[in-house]
Amino acid sequence: MREYLKFYIDGEWVDPVTPRQLEVQNPATEETCGRISLGSAADVDKAVAAARRAFATWSRTTPGERLEVLQAMHAEYKKRYADLAAAVTEEMGAPAALSSGAQVGMGLGHLASAIEILKSFQFEEQRGDFLVRHEPIGVCGLITPWNWPLNQIAVKVFPALAVGCTMVLKPSEIAPFSAQIFAEILQAAGVPHGVFNLVQGDGPGVGAAMSSHPDIDMISFTGSTRAGVDIARNAAPTVKRVSQELGGKSPNIILDDAQMAANVGAGVTMMMMNSGQSCSAPSRMLVPAARMAEAVEAARAATAAVTVGDPNGNVANGPVVSKVQFDKIQGYIQKGVDEGAKLVAGGLGRPEGLTKGYYVRPTVFAEVSNDMAVAREEIFGPVLTMLGYDDIDHAIEIANDTDYGLAGYVSGADADRCLDVARRIRAGMININGAFNMNAPFGGYKTSGNGREWGQFGFHEYLEVKSIVSPRPA
Structure with a gap:
């Protein structure tokens, strides 16, 4: 029986502000296989405050410094590969071969991709008399689904970290185990305190608080079109960027x-x-x-x-x-x-x-x-x-x-x-x-969402574009 009752906030495993638990079911047996805590708006506030403090320093690190952290994450991810695969099979029922193959392998592949892209990514480009800078957007709220849990975490967390953003992750409460191990991996890799934060919970309790939070600069959401519409509505008053990968009928x-x-x-x-x-x-x-x-x-x-x-x-x-x-x-x-x-x-x-x-x-x-x-x-x-x-x-x-x-x-x-x-x-x-x-x-196009993930395009989702125009020399 797994028990993951603490959240990862500001580099520490902490109790929820208001204790509330959820039993997690193994879909193969229909039996309870673990328990998690469900967060609230108060937990989101703590996590966002930690991410905001960390952004002041993490956003100013060099690509080389961030590359070292990503490489450490790659080593720790490989150490926990089997643990991640077992968690995915238990939490959402993926066959063992699929869990140890594509389910966990896609996460590692996206991390390797982020490392290679960061090695040569151009954050500044001179164009005539103006300079174009690509700067981290800020604190990101990441909301991920249960069907490909590690892939969806990976395509958000890794590029966001690589470009200098800080973040709060809310994984699906239906398949929460692999996300908890993922947080342990980042902790072991030495990700600085507050850069990555994990709050477990459901949509009404945590997702809504994240999407409407005034100190979150961007929401990246993967899930149903219906939920995506709700998130966009909640985010609108704060005019934050909303990137969504939603449903399909391909x-x-x-x-x-x-x-x-x-x-x-x-x-x-x-x-x-x-x-x-x-x-x-x-x-x-x-x-x-x-x-x-x-x-x-x-x-x-x-x-x-x-x-x-x-x-x-x-x-x-x-x-x-x-x-x-x-x-x-x-x-x-x-x-x-x-x-x-x-x-x-x-x-x-x-x-x-x-x-x-x-x-x-x-x-x-x-x-x-x-x-x-x-x-x-x-x-x-x-x-x-x-x-x-x-x-x-x-x-x-x-x-x-x-x-x-x-x-x-x-x-x-x-x-x-x-x-x-x-x-x-x-x-x-x-x-x-x-x-x-x-x-x-x-x-996607149409009601399948907006924005793009994977590869270099995934980096651009977490960047603002700044132009600096200088006068021409006399």
């Missing part, structure tokens, strides 16, 4: 060529990873209407290969994160049936042989129209919808007919054709044939 256009069946299978596998709990998941698969029957068979075969079970075992999918999430997904599966979509694989209830835990059957719907709820609304579970298109123009029309614009996918044998299609999709990151790069900017 299209995956499978081109009509000899590789279609294989690309359908790959798309299914990608969709089901992390039990479909990814904001950028390729949840709308667009296939040639004339080859829908062939695509359905390929999708059915690929779905059958997705094993579900105890996340500590050798499985592709563990449970979804909570009963709330399980019930939401079940509701969408029922809605798909009610709307007349063809159930190709999966369906309601747990997979056979699993009677406990929030396990969802990997589900595929075909013959879906783009006006159905299962095609338009973010389900955030292992549920794929297949839509037919007549030609490429029709495919792009369907792909862009969405309120979201976080990601898009194109699969096909002709690289130039794939690139042409990718250019026409209205979304922030397009993946062609499985390509991936951690330095490529990540973020």
